[in-house]
Amino acid sequence: MHRDAIILLGVNHKTTPLAVREQLALAGGYEDPLRDLGQLSAIKEHFLLSTCNRVEVLFTCARELVEDAKKQVLELLFASRVSQRELQQYVYAHLDDRAVEHLFEVASSLDSMIVGEAQILGQLKEAYRFASKHRSSGLVLNKLLHKSFSVAKRVRTETRIGASAVSISFAAVELAKKIFGNLTDKKVLLVGAGEMAELAAEHLVGQGVAQVVVANRTLERAVKLARCYNGKAVALEELLDQLEHVDIIISSTGATDLILHKRDVRSVMRERRNRPLFFIDIAVPRDLDPNINELDNVYLYDIDDLNNVVELNKTERDREALKADRIVQEEVVKMHQWLEGMATTPTIVELRNMVNCLVEKEVAKTLGRLSGLNKNEQQAIERMATSIANKILHHPMQYLKTDHHCISQSERIGQVRNLFQLDHNKQDFAR
Amino acid sequence: MSFVLFQLSLAGYCLATAGYLAFFFTQKKKIRPVARKLFFIAAILHTFNIVFRYIEAGHTPITSHHETISFFAWSVSWCYLSFRWRYTVKNLGTFAAILVLVLMTVAAMASREIIPLSPTFQSWWLPVHASVTLVANAFFAISCLGSVMYLLQEREIKGKRFGLFYSRLPSLDALDNLNHHCLSIGFPLLTLGLITGVLWAKQVWGAYWHWDPKETWSLITWFLYAAVMHQRFTVGWRGRRVAILSIVAFVSVLFTLWGVSFLLKGVHNYAS
Known part of the structure; x- marks a missing residue:
């Protein structure tokens, strides 16, 4: 068994x-x-x-x-x-x-x-x-x-495992939320298409950003990636024009020099009427001029800054992960008990069916013999029969279900099946 | 009777502030609704206090020092509550409660004597002019709180050092919006307050404008707020600059309200 x-x-x-x-x-x-x-x-x-x-x-x-x-x-x-x-x-x-x-x-x-x-x-x-x-x-x-x-x-x-910024892209999203509040009408520009950038973009899309624009040196790759997010692709040369329309920029090109300087961004801010811009520079070496952060309403975070945010949350994350592990372990034990119990389920069902059949048959027989009973009296007899059957079944059922330290479960199942002759009379009772 | 109500509402604000502060530092969610209810009850008691004071004095209680500040505090509470009802700005309640408590404490220390109105003040212009101006100031107070919160939050985000405020304060966008809304309501009210004042002056003294210190400072305040509004609409100023200017303008509001009365003499002296 x-x-x-x-x-x-x-x-x-x-x-x-x-x-x-x-x-x-x-x-x-x-x-x-x-x-x-x-x-x-x-x-x-x-x-x-x-x-x-x-x-x-x-x-x-x-x-x-x-x-x-x-x-x-x-x-x-x-x-x-x-x-x-x-x-x-x-x-x-x-x-x-x-x-x-x-x-x-x-x-x-x-x-x-x-x-x-x-x-x-x-x-x-x-x-x-x-x-x-x-x-x-x-x-x-x-x-x-x-x-x-x-x-x-x-x-x-x-646990708060989902609530804290547990990774770089999560940290980026959390920061974006602290700057913009609601992300649903914001646009994201991916400059370069690395794995990290994609991960961050995916998170932002998960938060419901309105549009993703991809700028890449090779347009073909940009088009491919943009298609993933129903976004649009632009050439890297259009970067400055795009800055007017987007709100969050994730940069991860392989360029060795800075691709965006403070003076570029300053002129863009005038065009944007000072709507905030959030730059995330996850390229090494850096793509964006660190001085950009000095401009009003412009926020620049590079990979180290984001790592610091993640570190801040790390101890909390570890604690929460421990809590989460404990929950998983508890549930594994519960599942194990259920699986163990599974083995007894067919026997319990069969036993119940057999007894129910007997009760129905005998009640029908008795009621057929007694005439002139009203509805209440008939129900009383049915109830009595069922409850006698339940009382008799109670101990065998418990014997099957609960753990018994000296008799193994399979042995107990065998005993009950023998005692009630479940394997012999199948045709008679079980439906 | 009005005094008992005043003391009760002061106690209510005190408890509410304690509650809000406890929530701010511990972030235990159970405390917040308690603090909110306390604040709401205190604001209602405060309203009754002003109504009773009106009945006892026989005129709108915005003439003595005590009455003015108390009315100012009352406007700030209801202004905050009206915002609370429209949109949530995380932890604004903590800051608003502290401001109201400070104002109420100052009011409690001022003389509560009821002073009969001098003939020049006996006009229906008094409640209109004074209350409109004070409600405008209440909106400016909330905008100043929003600006302080903005600067605190911005400093942590820009400096990349996350301390006490980062997780507790709302997003920069929400704070900037709060400021914008407060100014869009407060500025027209202040304008209305100035116009009613001018008309009243014409009626009482025969001239629209006296260059009395309070008038001058009101005009300075008005120009400061006009500058904020103008810059926002034309060049799209927002965020840090607007926040700093709002705080400066609010200091000017406070000076107009008290500084002028104590340091410079003029027709606007509180009845004394």
């Missing part, structure tokens, strides 16, 4: 370089891989999550088939894309409680590149919608995923 194993296979930004992650990402959506996994006989329930930072495959299978199932899943999803050796090197595999823990960490954004970011939960829910549409998740995974959503919610409400 062993319960099924829960297995999680995956790659994330911590273990795997971007080049490999790109290969493994399920670019074609969830539908096909979910259907293909459904063809595998070894696995019972399955769920897929694919974002730009991770690919996770979660499935259950019979305990003796674990290794087979792992091999089949990897073969089916990834074998055609990367070599066997790379799979060996990068893919992690977690079993049971460890898998549960990992899923909870992912959901509550403790495993994210930017710890505490909120996007991952949305992605997880989206992925789950596909899984439930394809009916690929069953009793165990449904419970597990719903639990992971509530863990994420607990972490969010009980």
Whole structure:
């Protein structure tokens, strides 16, 4: 009576370089891989999550088939894309409680590149919608995923992990909010297109900025990136004209010299009628003249300044992460108990069905014999029969559910099944 | 009766300020609604105080030193509450409560004697002119608070050293807006106050303008605020410069209100 194993296979930004992650990402959506996994006989329930930072495959299978199932899943999803050796090197595999823990960490954004970011939960829910549409998740995974959503919610409400500026791009967004208040009608200009700049831009878009403009030396790359954010691309030469219209500038070019001087910005401020400008310079060496910060209504932060903001929040972040870890651990224990209880569920259901059948039959028989009873009296008899049955069932049920230190669970299940002859009389009672 | 109400509202403001300060430093969310309610109750008691004082004195109580400051404090409270009702400016309440408490303390120390009105003051121009001007000053007071908050917040953001205020004060944009709104309401009111004063002077003394010190200083204040408004609308001045100018102009308001009465003599002397 062993319960099924829960297995999680995956790659994330911590273990795997971007080049490999790109290969493994399920670019074609969830539908096909979910259907293909459904063809595998070894696995019972399955769920897929694919974002730009991770690919996770979660499935259950019979305990003796674990290794087979792992091999089949990897073969089916990834074998055609990367070599066997790379799979060996990068893919992690977690079993049971460890898998549960990992899923909870992912959901509550403790495993994210930017710890505490909120996007991952949305992605997880989206992925789950596909899984439930394809009916690929069953009793165990449904419970597990719903639990992971509530863990994420607990972490969010009980810790401040999402509230403080935990990374550079978060710090930038927080500063922008302190300067502009509301970001919804603000425009962002990306100068140069590095990974950091994209991350910051993504955050700002998450805060609802109105438009993203990308200026790059090669226009082609700018056009590509602009398309990601429904923005527009401009040439690097148009930088000064653009400064009149945008509010937040994230600069990360590879230029060796300053690309913007104080006098340029001063003349722009006149055109802007002093509407504030927020420059974020994350390039090394710097793109922007540090003296720009001296102008009124202009704020300039370079990478070191932002790092200082992050450092300020670091101790708090560590404390909050500790709290979040504790929440995850608690929930893993609860999930473990539920999974243990799972094994007894079929027996409990069968026992209940059997007794209910008996009660119904006997009540019908008795009521047929007694004529002239009014409705109340009939109900009283029904109630009496049900409550006698419940009282008798109470102890066997408790015996099944609660932990017993000297008799193992499977043994207890066997005893109860024998005692009530659940395996012999199936045809008679169970519907 | 009005005195009891005055003491009660003073106590109310005192508790509210303590509450707001406790919230400001500890950031415990439970304290804020308590402080707000206390402030609101104090403002209501204060209103009753002014009504009773009106009944006891028989004329609008904006003539003695005590009455003027108390009325000023009352305007600041209701001005703040009216803003609170329209939009939230994080922790403005703390600053407003401190200002009101200071004004009330000054009012409490001034003589509370009810002085009969001299014949020149017995006119319906008195409540109109004095109250309009004082309400205008209340808006300028809030704008000055907003400006102080702006400068504190700007200093931390620009200097990249985040201390006490960064997380506690609202965004620069919100503070600049607050300043703008206060000035857009306060400036027309001040203009109206000046015009009513001029008309009243014509009626009482036969001449529109006397170059009496209070008049002169009111005009200086008016020009200062006119300069802020003008620069904002034409060149788009905002932020730091407007904040500094608003504070300077408010100092001028205070000087017009008190400095002139104590340092320079003129027709506007409080009844004494």
